[in-house]
Amino acid sequence: MTDLNNSSNGGDARRPDDASGHDDWEAFLNDHAGELEDVERSRTAKRFDRHARREEKKTMLTADDLSDEAFTGAGHGPRDYTSSWLDTDDVLDHHGMGFSAPNPSLKGIRVSKLICAAILAIGVVGIIVAACLPHIVGIVGLIAALCVLVGAGGLIAQHEGRDVIHDDDSDNGARV
Numbered sequence: 001m002t003d004l005n006n007s008s009n010g011g012d013a014r015r016p017d018d019a020s021g022h023d024d025w026e027a028f029l030n031d032h033a034g035e036l037e038d039v040e041r042s043r044t045a046k047r048f049d050r051h052a053r054r055e056e057k058k059t060m061l062t063a064d065d066l067s068d069e070a071f072t073g074a075g076h077g078p079r080d081y082t083s084s085w086l087d088t089d090d091v092l093d094h095h096g097m098g099f100s101a102p103n104p105s106l107k108g109i110r111v112s113k114l115i116c117a118a119i120l121a122i123g124v125v126g127i128i129v130a131a132c133l134p135h136i137v138g139i140v141g142l143i144a145a146l147c148v149l150v151g152a153g154g155l156i157a158q159h160e161g162r163d164v165i166h167d168d169d170s171d172n173g174a175r176v
Contacts (some may be wrong), residue, residue, distance in 0.1 A: 113158055120151025 027035070034090045039045060126144025 110158070113155065116151050116154030116158065117148050118151070120155065121149030123149075123151055 123144045123146070126147060127139055130141035130144055133140070
């Protein structure tokens, strides 16, 4: 049994030929047939058999085991671009386009919208102050609530909606 691991033969480990190995195995099975039958009938062996049958019934292969290429033939769709978004600077430099920071023009904002936004902000701050200081909640809360209503109402009344078309030169069609 330990012939292959026995180093007492000068390190010359020899495997028996297939014919003699087969004969040895048959002789072992014949010598220990009664013991092997006892092991085969044991509770542990039966439990192992049940476990092995259950494992055989389980799914051998799931969709998670397969790569995406098995379903889609990867490399043929718009999302199959393998480059990272982190190499954007390299792409821009390669094509001669530099990065230009956005510089929006604020000259199209009406003064009335700024005033309504400021009144709304003052109202929100006033409500927070009124909530923190209970002894002045009556007057400050009332004034702050009126500011919120007037500011929000003014902004809603001045809202132009989605269907407004801007035809000036600075309009590139992007809606953010």
